[in-house]
Amino acid sequence: MAEGEKLIPINIEDEMKSAYIDYSMSVIVSRALPDVRDGLKPVHRRVLFGMHELGVRSNSSYKKSARIVGEVLGKYHPHGDTSVYDTMVRMAQDWSLRYMLVDGQGNFGSIDGDSPAAMRYTEARMRKISEDMLADIDKDTVDHQLNFDDTLKEPKVLPTRVPNLLINGASGIAVGMATNMPPHNLSEVVAGTVAYIDNHDITVDELIEHVKAPDFPTGGIIYGYDGVREAFKTGRGRVVMRAKAHIEEVNGREAIVVTEIPYQVNKADMIKKTADLVNDKKIEGISNIRDESDRKGMRVVYILKRDAIPNIVLNMLYKYTALQSSFSVNNIALVNGRPEMLNLKDMIRHFVDHRHEVVVRRTEYELKKAEERAHILEGLIIASDNIDEVIALIRASSNADEARNKLIERFKLTEIQAKAIVEMRLRQLTGLEQDKLRQEYDDIMKFIEDCKDILARKERRMQIIKDELLEVEQKYGDERRSQIEYAGGDLSIEDMIPDEQVVLTISHAGYIKRTPLTEYKTQNRGGVGQKGSATRNEDFLEHLFIGTNHQYMLFFTQKGKCFWMRVYEIPEGSKTSKGRAIQNLINIEPDDKVKAFICTKDLKDEEYINSHYVIMATKKGVVKKTSLEQYSRPRTNGINAITIREDDELLEAKLTTGNSQIMLAVHSGKAIRFEESKIRPMGRNASGVRGITIEHEGDEVIGMLSINNLEENVLVVSENGYGKRTYLDDPEDGEPVYRITNRGGKGVKTMSITEKTGNLVAIKSVSDNDDLMIITKKGVAIRLAVEDLRVMGRATQGVRLINLKNDSIAAVAKVVKNEDDIEDVNDIEVVENGTEIEPTKNNTENED
Secondary structure, three states, X not given: OOOOOOOOOOOHHHHHHHHHHHHHHHHHHHHHOOEOOOOOOHHHHHHHHHHXXXXXXXXXXXXXXXXXXXXXXXXXXXXXXXXXXXXXXXXXXXXXXXXXXXXXEOOOOOOOOOXXXXXXXXXXXXXHHHHHHHOOHHHOOOOEEEOOOOOOEEEOOOOOOOOHHHHHOEEEEOOOOEEEEOOOOHHHHHHHHHHHHHOOOOOHHHHHOOOOOOOOOOOOEEEOOHHHHHHHHHOEEEEEEEOEEEEEEEOOEEEEEEEEOOOOOOHHHHHHHHHHHHHOOOOOOEEEEEEOOEOXXXXXXXXXXXXXXXXXXXXXXXXXXXXEEEEEEEOEEEEOOEEEEOOHHHHHHHXXXXXXXXXXXXXXXXXXXXXXXXHHHHHHHHHHHOHHHHHHHHXXXXXXXXXXXXXXXXXXXXXXXHHHHHOOOHHHHOHHHHHHHHHHHHHHHHHHHHHHHHHHOHHHHHHHHHHHHHHHHHHHOOOOXXXXXXXXXXXXXXXXXXXXXXXXXXXXOOEEEEEEOHHHHOOOOOOOOOOOOOOOOOOOEEEEEEEEOOOEEEEEEOOOEEEEEEHHHOOEOOOOOOOEEHHHOOOOOOOOOEEEEEEEOOOOOHHHHHOOEEEEEEOOOEEEEEEHHHHOOXXXXXXXXXXXXXXXXXXXXXEEOOOOEEEEEEXXXXXXXXXXXXXXXXXXXXXXXXXXXXXXXXXXXXXXXXXXXXXXXEEEXXXXXXXEEEEOEOOOOOOEOOOEOOOOOOOEEOOOOOOOOOOEXXXXXXXXXXXXXXXXXOOOEEEEEHHHOOXXXXXXXXXXXXXXXXXXXXXXXXXXXXXXXXXXHHHOOOOOOXXXXXXXXXXXXXXX
């Protein structure tokens, strides 16, 4: 041991503790966590300040990245060059930062995880928004500290005009804590900050009206709002993100096309992992995956197999791949050098406090400089007023010091004023220059008054902060990229979506859409509109409901399952658009088929659901009545509505109030009419009771009517094209044409079935205002007006509706009038009990 040295025994445990605490504090404070004021970690701040010092502005030429990294490394950040370069690269990637801070030229990597080119190849400069983060830094607006070797000064924080922490977020892992902040939309953040400035007592809920949700650079969909609300209120929460996808037809095959993916997802990895899942048979229904992304935008195409249902495949992709991922918000930032968990209001408050301090310090600096200049100007004005004496005095002096002293003594000037006079140029003696001096002095005195006013009044300072923020928004504000899907997750969305009236249409081929009722109000009465012609192979509208966004649509399938959709979840379309296939909207099995639709009011209204019933009928003559209350708890994968027996299937479902009459008709031409009250209500899993006795092998029910209006007629059609309509009750004596019996009987003849007519295929309740669409098995469609059919007796054969040559009837539908006939929407009642409402007939031509 050298002379003068001595050993001090210490406890290794204590030393380890203190050394580790020192290390962890260093990581927390000067490496991993952003400052709440400018939203930057030290390395980001040093990169921007280094570029500022180098003069690499947004309007100057690009400089080699290695030059910038060297500057930052040598002056402020004595760590690895990769840490500095990686930071700079990330600030130049449009998929990493919502508002980029560096303008890069060259290969700066890609969303597929490709690494950027080496720094000797790439070039960079600041973006305009970064200049606004450094604005006024030379006006003593922020504290500076010595750099690592005490030779230079660097800012502790930037005097940013931009609320960078909120708009760009941050992520970092310190020791014992981490931060993960999502980016937000600048326009929304400015609106929220301005609202806070106007009212410091604003609540987080009120701020959420302005700052709606995070806004990710890669767009996508924020699915569900609970996590967002939680994060805004507490600083912690889980935001679920989904890719933006739509279904398209590509070369005759249905395909899922993804145009935006969740934030921080590596596209190439995502595609590779999806391909692995498809190969391992974890995800069914995808035949090929293509990445068609180019400089115009992202496009990942999942080509589906022919029997695949796009909606189910998409849900599988969301479930098993990174097409759905979550962002765990953890808002920890440094406040006065200490890490703190912050909610939305805290972050805005700290930013406004920082801006306030910057405005005060900037004004004090400008005031000081202005007063110094005013002081010199006062001396120069005194000199110009006494110019001859001043010149004589200076000429008589042997040196500059003597001249200064004489001036101080003669005109009662200060040292600074006398020095300025001595150094005055001869050109300042011209009349014009003297006028300029006085003008400058007047202007500077006004400026001094203004600065003092700013420093005296807080509301004035707040107004300046507001104006500067709005200027920033004007320059850099843009539309939100991430769409918010409030319906996702468990949030009740009623308060988010207006309960406006809409028209729901379902076509014969099973395409559904909703259209705002206001779209129909724009047409003038009597307008020709776009006439729909029912020609061969053309789809047509079969069902029309008028309801509101908050109502429910119930779908019943032939296997006896019931699926729900809220009306607002049905895709919106124009009057002329085709709509979306129902199979793509609900998780229906591939071999199942939707057979019936019901539109109901709010399923949370207890009085409503307990006073309404769903009546179902199957092909084998079974009927079942269940309270609507049994269907008031929606599930994504549907529920059993009726237990279907072997070789049977559900045919119809109607919503009733318990006071209707039910009619069933069978192939062999018989029909039964009975009171609904004869069916007792039963549970969802019951299979029902006999509605009509089927006598012959191979006979089956072909339709069910729920009769509420006794003035309607019964229309029946046979497979060989014969049909007729019959009164329910005789209009003259009121006697029932179809007598009311008990359920379960054999029924009475509704049409005389012969070899000529063929079996019965359809039964409908109709009025004079209806049209009929008849489709044959060969695809021929004919449309005719019900009013052209005369009313006949119950046991007659009917008349020929359509001439069939070696063909037979496949389907008969009551047709919704052309959508353009819904002109006088005020005549239409909103659906109350789910029955279909036909619009008033209005100059509709009959086609055949």
